[in-house]
Amino acid sequence: EAGVAQSPRYKIIEKRQSVAFWCNPISGHATLYWYQQILGQGPKLLIQFQNNGVVDDSQLPKDRFSAERLKGVDSTLKIQPAKLEDSAVYLCASSPQPWDIQYFGAGTRLSVL
Amino acid sequence: EDQVTQSPEALRLQEGESSSLNCSYTVSGLRGLFWYRQDPGKGPEFLFTLYSAGEEKEKERLKATLTKKESFLHITAPKPEDSATYLCAVYHFSGNTPLVFGKGTRLSVIA
Numbered sequence: 001e002a003g004v005a006q007s008p009r010y011k012i013i014e015k016r017q018s019v020a021f022w023c024n025p026i027s028g029h030a031t032l033y034w035y036q037q038i039l040g041q042g043p044k045l046l047i048q049f050q051n052n053g054v055v056d057d058s059q060l061p062k063d064r065f066s067a068e069r070l071k072g073v074d075s076t077l078k079i080q081p082a083k084l085e086d087s088a089v090y091l092c093a094s095s096p097q098p099w100d101i102q103y104f105g106a107g108t109r110l111s112v113l
Numbered sequence: 114e115d116q117v118t119q120s121p122e123a124l125r126l127q128e129g130e131s132s133s134l135n136c137s138y139t140v141s142g143l144r145g146l147f148w149y150r151q152d153p154g155k156g157p158e159f160l161f162t163l164y165s166a167g168e169e170k171e172k173e174r175l176k177a178t179l180t181k182k183e184s185f186l187h188i189t190a191p192k193p194e195d196s197a198t199y200l201c202a203v204y205h206f207s208g209n210t211p212l213v214f215g216k217g218t219r220l221s222v223i224a
Contacts, residue, residue, distance in 0.1 A: 004156070033212075042117075042200055042214030043157065056211055091156050099144060099204055102212065104156030 002026065004105035006092050012111045018080035021108045025073070025094030031055075032069055033102060034077050035091040043091055049075065050098065082112045119201050119215035126222050129190045134218045136201030137183040144204040146184050148177050151198045151217065160186075160199075191222045 005024040013019050025032050030051050035043035046065065048056040051072040060067070064083070069075040079086055089109050093102040120135045138146065145164050149157035161170045163179040170177050174195065176187040186199055198217040204210065 040216065042202070042216050044214070045211035048211065059211075093156070101147070101159050101162060103159065104149075106154070106156050109154075 004092055004094055004103055006090075006105035006108055008108055009106065010109050010111075012113065013082055014113050015084055016081040018078065019082055019110060020076050020078045021090050021092075021110075023075045023077070023092030023105060025075070025092070026103055029094035029096055029103075030072070031095045031098050031100070032075050033093040033095075034067055034075070035093065037089045037091055037107070039088075046077070048098075055098070079110075082110075084112050086110060087112045117201055117203055117213050117215040119199075119218050121218060122216070123219040124221070126188075126191055126220070128192055128222055128224050131187070131189045131191070133188070134186040134199055134220070135183060136186070136215055138201075138203050139182075140203055140205035140213075142205050146179055147202045147204075147212070148184070148186055149200040149202065151200055157200055188220070191220075193222045193224050196220055196222045 007022050011019055032049045034046045036046055037043045046060045047067045049069040052069045065079055067077045089107040091104050091107045093104045095102045116139050118137045145162055147162050148160040150160055151157045161177040166181045168179050174189050178185045198219045200214055200217045202212045202214040
């Protein structure tokens with residue numbers, strides 16, 4: 001069974017630029033999550049989708065971050081404009097349903113200079 | 114405020130030296146507690162789920178246990194390949210709340 005796919009693996013941008021990350025979840029998983037993991041910290045949920053609807057985006061900085069999940073499968077997370085404090089690893093995870101085991105992708109490491 | 118605290122932050126063991134990692138939580142009604150392993154440059158990898166106090170699960174050299182306030186991850190006779198960061202995370206019953214992660218314990222096993 002294929003795992004969660006993310007791209008790119010690494011991205012370096014300057015502050016105030018925009019960036020987008022892509023995620024393809026495990027086939028058949030209805031729930032998709034985007035996390036931010038700062039060095040030395042545990043992952044923090046940014047947004048949770050159930051199929052193509054948003055379930056929880058309470059911790060998403062909506063003035064600069066946006067996310068969508070078209071057709072309930074792939075998802076993109078965008079940051080515009082980026083700030084220095086956005087430097088982190090962005091992880092995508094999926095699960096069959098909410099509260100199930102979450103399976104993570106390898107993440108995208110973002111460096112904002 | 115709900116909180117997940119892991120200790121120690123870092124642990125260095127000799128190969129074969131058994132030890133335990135701790136995860137304490139303060140949530141109003143535990144729905145499930147998860148242990149993940151994270152290697153450098155990779156996403157977290159699922160290890161165990163525990164749902165009720167007294168529950169135990171084992172996998173190779175790892176054993177996870179759960180009480181009403183904390184969970185332990187016991188590592189028996191560790192090997193260098195067990196070196197990783199171990200993350201604990203909890204779901205609780207209050208509404209549609211996210212999985213809350215601790216900061217992790219960074220384990221190094223020296224040959």
